[in-house]
Amino acid sequence: MYSTSDGARYLQQTLDGCMAQLGYVYQQTNIPRIKLDVMTLINNLPTLTPKIGTMKLQNERVITVLTLQGTIPMYYRNEKYNIPVKLFIPEMYPYHPPLSYVDPNESMIIKPRHPHVDSTGRCYLPYLSEWNAQKSNLYELINHLSAVFGQEPPVFQKSNVQTPPPPPTSTLPPSQYPSPQYNPSATNNPYSTQPHLNYQNGPQQIRETIRRQLISKIEYKLRPLVEDTTKSLKAELDTQDELNSRSQKLTQLNDMVGGEEKVIDDELEALNKKLAACELYIQNHESKGIDVDKAIEPEDIYSKQILDLIAEENAIDDFVYYLDKALQYKSIDLDTFLNFVREASRQQFMKKALLKKISLAQQQQK
DSSP states (O other): OOOHHHHHHHHHHHHHHHHHHSTTTSOTTTHHHHHHHHHHHHHHOTTEEEEEEEEEOTTSOEEEEEEEEEEEEEEETTEEEEEEEEEEEOTTTTTSOOEEEEOOOTTEEEOTTOSSBOTTOBBOOHHHHTOOTTTOOHHHHHHHHHHHHHHSOSEEEGGGOOOOOOOOOOOOOOOOSOOBOOOGGGSOOOOOSSOOOOOOOHHHHHHHHHHHHHHHHHHHHHHHHHHHHHHHHHHHHHHHHHHHHHHHHHHHHHHHHHHHHHHHHHHHHHHHHHHHHHHHHHHHHTTSOOOHHHHTSOSSHHHHHHHHHHHHHHHHHHHHHHHHHHHHTTSSOHHHHHHHHHHHHHHHHHHHHHHHHHHHHHHHHO
């Protein structure tokens, strides 16, 4: 035996399975509304089950649509009966109303000349003819059907059929939708041969019906407000997330600028020290005369050694250059060229290493 939650979960899975197969029939923007209306109905009236059926259009084309099949309650003379019905959800739902049919089993017969049900079982109600995509829904439709059937039952049992007096002639609204076609023998009929009886106070049932209708209307009126509020809150949350993200970026930029500012301050301080040293040097030497003969001489022993090493290094470069020329003119052979180049490269490496050591010692002295 299923619990209430298990039954609801089963109905939800059944509906999802049907809609997965019928995704090409309905517009994607309408599918959430269809699921909402169907689940609202079957949660309040679990005797209806979503299934897949076929509908024949006016152009003779047969399409597959979602159907709701089962029983709805009817209170007649303070007794409860279950009326078998079948609802077809059209392609353009909720902009077009569902096709509602009384679906009698083999032991039942449709009441002739019923003011709201024709001989095929098709139901006609003001609620259907005045269908509004924004305000109307399946749950309210079933409540209207139940109330109308309670005033005049649409079916009798075949064994108890009596010829009723002809009611006043009423004009049924013209058919706005094609008649659905289905094979009752292809599906299991869940309805019992006898109506289910449940003695209940009529006024209490009326109050319950009114209460459910009010709840349904309130839900549908509040739904746009809830959706708008949800969208507004989502937009506000997205804006808040964007502001938080930008705030973090600004904090990172501020930290980076602060670090760069410190580096610039340190470099500026070092530059000021260098400028001060240069100004002091100028003050100490601007009053002294310049000896032209000594202007090109090194200041200290380190500078003299560096000058000599640079000259020797450049001389080695010139030596290798002329060796290459001599090899080109075949003044020397290749072996002689390689021996001289190897020795010159070794000496040049030693001089560069010594030059580096002297430069480092000179910097440390200063």
